[in-house]
Amino acid sequence: MKVSVDFDVCASTGACMQVAPEVFEVRSDGYLYILQEEPGEELRDKVQQAADMCPTAAITVEG
Secondary structure, eight states: OEEEEOTTTOOOOSHHHHHOTTTEEEOTTSOEEESOSSOOGGGHHHHHHHHHHOTTOOEEEEO
């Protein structure tokens, strides 16, 4: 699976980081970073939940 974030609409709320800290991180600069653009299948449920919880629908999961 491939994870992408539309940084133009991302509000860096950290909701995704709470659900999938292995994949998403909001750093001290206030911006969201993708730690794994192609996480393993064992993280699919967490990544999908993070995408579903995103208040701006900025996260896309492909594959």
